[in-house]
Amino acid sequence: MKRTLLALATAVPIVFSAHAADKVKVGFISTLSGPNAAIGGDIRDGFNLAIKLAGGKLGGLPAEVIVADDQLNPDVAKQNADRLLKRDRVDFVTGTVFSNVVLAIAPQVLESKTFFIGPNAGPAQYTGAQCNPFFFVSSWPSEAYSEAAGQYVTQRGFKNVVFLAPNYQGGKDAANGFKRYYKGKLAEELYTKLGQLDYAAELAQIRAAKPDALYVFLPGGMGINFIKQFVASGMSKDIQLVVPLWGSDQDIIRAVGDPMLGLFSLGHWTIDLDNPANKRFVAEFEKEYKRLPTGYAASGYDTGLLLDASIRKVKGKIEDKEALRAALKSADFKSVRGDFKFGANQFPVQSYYLQVVAKTADGKIAHKTMGTVLTNRGDAYVQDCKMK
């Protein structure tokens, strides 16, 4: 029945276009407890800020955000998704942090023809043959940060690099991305359990491998613990540590402090990017939450802007999924990251920047943009996506 209605709605939009929806419901499934809770919290705060600045609305429609905690557990996430799709009948699902959670809930979200907007992890599977009209990622394809990292360590002339990531989808994507652009020798490729907090065994192996640089892909609390233990181990003075943008963001700076200075990272956004949208975002975020935003918060905020612009473009008629999809795909808004567009697979094509952790003029510790490492970069699998 529902499907017939939907088919009718898309086939003869004129009949239904007489009335627009009276509100928009967003299901926000995110990791909000455990050592990685800060990530979900940042995405949520950024997303909510975008809605708040739009007067509690998305594209003119009153917005209702239903938040659910996935506890970084794919089974819990599936139950959340089930409830949001069947009981709450949300129009969008977003908020997800980890790729294993995305992979767990995506099938049922896409099956129900509800738009999924990934504000963080963008698993590589969905960039290629598995691409789907209802699947968008507003942040970055999951290999991209690591591609930029590979490019950067190659440019810097490092020849003996250790790679470390958790043993899960995101970690494997990171390895693929890094190896695609890194031209030197991979001294060691280490994988840990997702959520591991003690890195003593890995640190010993890194010491034994004697690398000149180290690229670690450890989100959230894992990264905080690793960097603390890396500094305590005394290796930080001999080995150049390189991380993804979030590997040295404000959550980690708060926890680790001064030893973070001079650390290099790669990402699609930096706090000091010079564009009006970003300046407004950073100022409003600091005013609202009394802390500096992270890349996660920036992605959450951009996701809010994307929904806002797209719903406005279809004049609130979110039942017209074809039109809504076209509007989403056009990404017609001023992103805090500067210029970006969606590729054919609905993943971002954008620039990746090098940042360094430095003291700002007013004594805070924050990222400073050092240059652009990759320009107009999409992903390696878009040619496998046959979607129109």
Next chain:
Amino acid sequence: MSGILLLEQSLNGLQFGLMLFLLAAGLTLVFGIMDMINLAHGSLYMVGAFLAATFAELTGSFWLAVGLSLVGTALIGMALEMSVLRRLYARDHLSQVLATFAIILIANELVRIIWGPQVPLSTPPALAGPVQIVPGLDYSSYRLVIIAVGLAVAVLLYLAVARTRAGMLVRAGASNREMAIAMGVNIKRLFTIVFGFGAALCAIAGAMLGPILAVQVGMGESILILAFVVIVIGGIGSIRGALVGAILVGVVDTMGRAFLPALLREFLRADLASALGPALASILIYVLMAAILFWKPQGLFPARG
């Protein structure tokens, strides 16, 4: 494989094992003497870490905080024993598991309400850096202190159990509870003391590991599983078994994570080895447990003759 790597990994294994021992010691006594399965043991570890973080914030001294947390957690443990757990001794294991699992859930939510999901606890500044042990190996000084604390507690515990009157009663209770009661041991008071003692050991482990890991809700559950593996390997009720089992588990887990992937790479394709290695390493201690139970079903050092 270089000597330095082996030395460093041995230290890591020892450090991890000794902290496991602190948890397992309390668990094995409670299980051995009271025949009580206490899943909430990990919650006391969590409470100990949260108390330490709070006291560290209030007093500004890490070591004072560890001491205060030890006392506080012991009191909480004893209160828990007198109010709830005491009523479970006569019940079967299933009721005990259900009731103490409920305590885990309650404790997690209470801690979340009082402190929030996570609190900061940092290494004392003097121990934040590395020290050189041998040329080419700078080791975290804080981890060395953990090893020292763990060894000191192990020695004290051994002396307390082997040489004191209270320790004798504990051993008597562990090897034959009915006979100990028949001989006039005030078993009720003994249980409360043993429980408080186990809670204090949990607090030391929680407070010492807090700065390295993270002080967060639910931190007790994952380590509790390992503590159970330790006491099953070591023999339920045996302190010596807990020590040997804990160090065995600590070293095997660390060495497995460190050397198994490299070992597999010698025999298998690189991508297969990198997929299989971490997975195998994480189940290694369970393989160890299964193997030990196959040859010694009572564990390495059974307390009951």
